[in-house]
Amino acid sequence: MSATVSDTGTGKAPGPSRSGGLALAVIAVAQLMVMLDATIVNVALPEVQKDLGLHTTDLSWVVNSYTLAFGGLLLLGGRIGDILGRRRVFLGGIAVFTLASLAGGFAQSAVWLMTCRALQGVGAAVIAPSILALIVTTFLDEGVRNKAFGVYAAVSGSGAAIGLLAGGALTQALSWRWVLFVNVPIGIALFFVIPKVLRETDRQPGRFDVYGALTSTLGMGALVYAFIRAADKGWSDGPALATFATAVVLLVAFVVIESRTSTPIIPLRMFRDRNRAGIYVIGLCLTGSVMGLFFFLTLLMQNVFSYDPFQAGLAFLPVSVSIVFTAAVASKQLPRLGLKLPLVLGVSLNTAALLWLSNVSTSTGYLTGLLGPMLLFGVGTGLLFVPLSQLGVAGVPMEDSGAASSLLNATQQVGGSLGLAVLMTVFGATTRSSTGADPATVLTDSTSAAFLTSAGFAALALLIAAVGVKVPGKEPAVVPGQEPGATPAQSPA
Known part of the structure; x- marks a missing residue:
């Protein structure tokens, strides 16, 4: 695979990079690392609770301390990349993420663990927007860039499920602490490889x-x-x-x-574009549904169906496989299908899957009641990630590409935190109204209510995708500075 990259300090593209395939691999591994860390601790939560003495309600903070720092600082992270150079910021984020993972693995209290999880989120907040912006500026050839977006989408869509599988295996074989330690060798390797395969981007003037x-x-x-x-x-x-x-x-x-600063982390003009504003809301709604699915199904599997951590992680493998397979197929079919159809179909399948899961009960079996909706959810997610990613940066001036990509990521991460918090409210209200039932029934009924609320989030996203997003033509290749449906300019040789 060859790729062209933007040379430092010039607006021109040099020849192919020394290893476009390795550059894509580095980007994919970094994206996988930050995505799976949103869920890798989920399967380990019961063990964390026993070891550190956490209340059940407080368990959500082990997840949210990461996603909140991640989503909340993504906007600033994208701007920092624009101003200081994305490769430089990428390396700094990797360093912070790796050190926080190492410290978190040694946590002896809830506060210690949550602080380290928040610091992981700080590192991820500057890594993630750099990744999407580096794809745009590294892979200038249209065909190669579409493949890179496909890989990015597959990794993004499957990262949560892979995190659950890895978390279960590490917790079962070693301890919950290894769901954090595992990032250390990966981060060290990335830190030394990145300067060899990725070139620095142009630095934009501005302030933070x-x-x-x-x-x-x-x-x-x-x-x-x-x-x-x-x-x-x-x-x-x-x-x-x-x-x-x-x-x-x-x-x-x-x-x-x-609205008043000259250098905003969110240029409010980005919301004037109907498609982009719609994509942000869709990302907000869907990520809340995704986080709710993984969080509550994990508790249900271990506390009601008596799965051990590895079995719980393994149970999510079909989700990961279906996301990767569907995203790969969908990215190849985008020239024929366009962006609108897979977006609407994907959100529709997610909505149906969550409605199906809302029927869960203490007698639900894996093959008869969980596998079907999980596969449906995986296929839906695989379909929508590529159009979601591409439409989120379409038509944005090149100097705002970091801010645009960080805003897309931020809506997803904030949507995960806020969505899980709302679902915890529904879960808690149902639990309080079911005090006379046995614990397994209470947990199952509360989870069912949370899934029904998740389906409501997805239904709102479906309405916006079907009615609010207007994509002319079927051209899937959209990059900063170019509207969806426009004919792309010839990439430099």
Whole structure:
């Protein structure tokens, strides 16, 4: 595989990179590392709970401390990459992520673990936008770039499921601490290989929007905390309501700051594009559904169906396989199908799968009640990831490509945190209303309610995909500076 890359300090493309295939492999491994860490701890949660003495409601913070820092700082991370150079920032993110993983593996308390998970999220927040932007600037040939987007989509879509499988295997064979230690050798290898296969991008002039980053991150953190506290205490709880009000104030302040600063982390003009705004909302809704599916199914499998960690991780393997296979096939068929059809079909299948899972009960079997909807969900996710990724950066000026990719990632990560927090509220409310039933029935009924709410998220995404996203023609190749459906400019040789 050959690829052309943007030379440092010039706007011209030199010849093919020394190893386009290796460059793509490095990008894919880095993307897999940050994606699977959103779920790799899920299967280990029961062991973490026993070892560190966590309350069940607090378990969601082991997941959310990562995704909140990840999503909340992605916007600033994309801007940092634009200004300082994406390869340089990519390396810095890898270093932070690796060190946080090492420290987290030695955690002796809940606060220690959650702090390290948040630091992992900080590292991921500068890695992820650099990845998507590096694909755009590294692979200038249209065919190669489409293949790279296909690999990116497959890795992104399957990362959560692979994380569950890896987490189960590591927890069963070694201990829960190895779900963090496993990142250390990968991070070290990436740190030394990246300078050899990826060239630095042009640096854009500008300043960092620190106030915007702080208000957005603190605002989303307060919002998620309010929902999680309400899941445990109910919405009559004073601190939950006060935190919710604080979140609203911070998020309004964020919008005001972004509308007035000359260097916003979110250029509000990006929301003027109907397709892009729709894609952001779709990503927000769907990632909440995905995180809910993995989180609640993991607890259900181990606490109701008596799976051990490895069995629980293995049970998700069909999801991972179906995502990878479908994404590979879909990326090849995009010139014929276009972007709209796989997007709508994928979201439709996800909605149907979640509705199916909402029928779960204590007598549900894996083959009769779980495998079918999980496969359906995997196929749907594989179909929609490529159009979701491409439409999210379509028509964006090259100088804003980092901000656009970080905004796409941010809506997905924030959607995961916020969605899981909302689902925990539904889960908690159902649990409190079922105090007289046996624990297995309570957990199953509460999980069923959470899945039904997830299906509601997916249904909203389906409505937006079907009605709100308008894609002219069937041309799938969309890059910054080019609208979907436009004829791409000839890539330099």
